[in-house]
Amino acid sequence: MAAPAPIYLDYQATTPLAPEALKAMQPWLGDMTGGTGWANPHSAHSAGRKAAAAVEVARAQIGSLMPASGRVIFTGGATEALNMGLRGVLAAQAPRRKIVTIATEHAAVIDTCLWLETQGFALHVLPVDGEGLVDLDQARAAIDGDTALIAAMLVNNEIGVIQPVGALAELAQDAGALFLCDAVQGYGRVALPQAADLIAISAHKIHGPKGIGALWVRDGVALEPLIHGGxxxxxxxxxxxxxxxxxxxxxxxAVAQHNQQADAAHVALLRDTALALFDGWSVNGSLDHRYAGNLNLRRDGLDVSRLLSDLRGVAFSAGSACASGSGRPSHVLTALGLPPQKVRSSIRLGFGRYTTVDEIERAAHLINSATFSQTG
Known part of the structure; x- marks a missing residue:
């Protein structure tokens, strides 16, 4: 008999594919019955035009959750979208050469900004406090007349903290700079900054397929291509x-937009259930400014690597999925001021639309039991 599937609590890494998304995809995967759903959407014949129409329907569905007066550009994922946004706007911002970002940003932003620094751009990385929040006074002081671009994440992928991106976007606007928001973990769940100039998102974080993302670009923002060709x-x-x-x-x-309130209420219930069950654990990051579907918890004395190895009945993370296996401590938890031993004793639990209260209760029992066997 096959072992039961683990309880899935790693929604920040990826989310289960929504049945509605799978159904929408099937006509365009093609079959052997004479259909032409597999046609190239860039071809001029009727089959290509039908495929192109499906692309435009999807573009409108995605754009309906975005601010007004912009366009959606499809990419191969959020990493590509962030690279396009960071690198694509700088030429038009000359002679401005300064980029401002935050210490807890995703590697797709941090590493790209570090590369841009090697190309002659000035990089200013804002610190965060013990709750993972940026100080707006420090941001205001850093954003000056030489600033070309500010990049900030809406919902942090490791600790779920919601940054004051609306205020940051307004600071950028006042300084004549552009604002790029990494909304991968917040799109469809948390209000987007209406003053943003660029917003990067990913399908597989909202119950869509892997391998596709998008960059929303405000009308009038000049952008250079990242990939050249046709x-x-x-x-x-x-x-x-x-x-x-x-x-x-x-x-x-479309499902995220329709279910937004119901999803938020369900995830809040799951969070409250989890917090009650993980008594004695500490929460990393602000509880007041946080997306409810992300709990980053720590327990003194816990060896998370051993816990992950021993506990096969629950799928969860020791930190960002993007950094797993790197051997590096979480730069996000380190930026909060946590010492290495506390970073190594932290776990991330992510849950959402398809998680049940029963799964939270069973997972908490399994994790707590395994933890008690380690720490006593």
Whole structure:
């Protein structure tokens, strides 16, 4: 008999595919019955035009959750979208050469900013306090007349903390700089900054398919292509789009918009249940300014590597999925001021639409039992 599937509590790494997204994708995957759903959406014949129409329906579904007066550019994922946003706007911002970001940003932002620094741009990384929040006075002092771009994450992928991105976007606007928001963990769940100039998102974090993301760009923002070639995607992203991936992304966005209030209430219930069950654990990051579906917890004396190895009945993370296996301590938890031993005793639990209260209760029992056997 096969072992039961583990309880899945790693929603920040990826989310289960929504049935609505799978259904939307199926006509565009093609079959052997004479259908042409697999047609190239950039072809001029009727089959290509039908595929292109499906792409545009998806674009509108995704854009309906964005601020007004902008366009959605499909990419291969959020990392590409963030690179396009960071690197694509700087030429038009000359002679401004300064980039401002936050110490707890995703590696897709931090590493790209560090590379841009080697290309002659000035980088200013804002610290966070013990709750993971940036100080707006420090941000205001850093954002000056030489600032080209500010990049900030809406919801942190490791600790779930919600940054004051609306205020940061307004500071950027006042200084004549552009504001890029990494909304991967917040799109469809948390209010987006209406003053943002660029917003990066990913399908598989909202119950859509992997392999597709998008960059929303405000009208009037000049952007250079990151990938050169045929210029299929609005002249900015070369390569053939997948109608199936676009359709799945669009359907996932439509469901997220329709279910936003119900999803938020359900996730808040799961969070409250988890907090009551993980008595004696400490929460990393602010509880007041936080997306409810992310709990980053620590227990003194816990060896998380051993816990992950011993506890196969629950799928959870020791930190960011993007840094797993690197051997490096979490830069996010380190930025909060936690010493290495506390960083190593932290776990991340992520849950959402398809998680049940029963799963939270069973997972808490398993994790607590395994932890007690380590720490006594």
């Amino acid at each position: 210029g299929q995607e609005q002249g900015l992203r070369s390569g053939t789009l997948s109608p199936a991936l676009c359709a799945g992304f669009g359907a996932a966005a």
